[in-house]
Amino acid sequence: MRAFKHLDAITVLFVTVLLISNVASTKIVDFGFFTFDGGTLLFPLSYIFGDILTEVYGYGRSRRVIWMGFAAALLMSATFMLVGALPAASDWPNQEAYEKILGLTPRIVLASLIAYFAGEFSNSLILAKLKIATRGRWLWLRTISSTLVGQVLDTALFILIAFWGIFPAELIAVLVISNYLFKCGVEILFTPFTYWLTGWLKQQEQEDYYDTQTDFNPFHLPGRRTVS
Incomplete structure (x- = not known):
């Protein structure tokens, strides 16, 4: 296995964005024309980092990073729930607030993990396949196309699993559409940044997998094993 200068940094950024987004998603934000959970403000960056990982280092290495993020999110959620279930000190008055913000229910955790798994792996798979089909051309087409598919799976699965039967159907539809449009819009807006960082990493790492x-x-x- 080759050693890379910046793979660890991209991995840390990817996992950090994922964890912060999961915590921030406990708040619903309403801008009038857009209604979405707070994690949506940052979460699109995880897809940008996912695109960069697959484009530069390949699907195999990206797969390991996705699983690292999955394990980190699972550990974080389990810790929050365990701490919430432990007896609070008699002079600590914030148990109810803790449970409302960080006391993630099993349903929310399940929704988050399923949506993350489906969205991230579909995004990475489509980008890798398109890179072969386009012979490495039209990066913008590959990143946006993979995001359009990955984000629709991620957004729809999370909101439907987490909130179906809790929120009215009209609000669920608004959340799905608003989240999806915002996430994809961020991906498109950041396309010049994706081009720059991808090109810089390929030059630094001497890798274009x-x-x-x-x-x-x-x-x-194991991720890097090939098939005949």
Whole structure:
């Protein structure tokens, strides 16, 4: 396995964005024309970092990073729920506030993990396949196309699993549409940044991986093994 200068930094940024987004999503933000959870403000960056990981380092390395994010999100959620279930000190008056903000229910955790798994892996898979099909051209087409698919799965699965039967159907539809449009809009807006960072990393790392013989099974954890 090659050693890379910046893979660790991109991995840390990816996981950090994911965890902060999960906590911020406990607040619903209403701008009038857009209604979405607070995590949506930052979460699109995880797809940008995911695109960069796959484009530069390949699907195999991206797969490992996605699983790292999955494990970190699961650990964070389990810790929040465990701490919330422990007896509060008699002179600590914030138990109710803690439960409302950080006391993630199993349903929310399940929705988050399923949506993350489906969205991130579909995004990485589509980008890797399109890179081969386009022979490495039209990065903008590959990043936006993969995001359009990944984000619709992520957004729809999370909101439907987490809030169906809790929020009115009209609000769920507004949340899905608003979240999806905002996330995809951020991806498109940041396309020049994606181009710059991707080009810089390829030059720094001397790597521009094509997944021509990659095993795309998301559960194939070693990640770099090829198939005949």
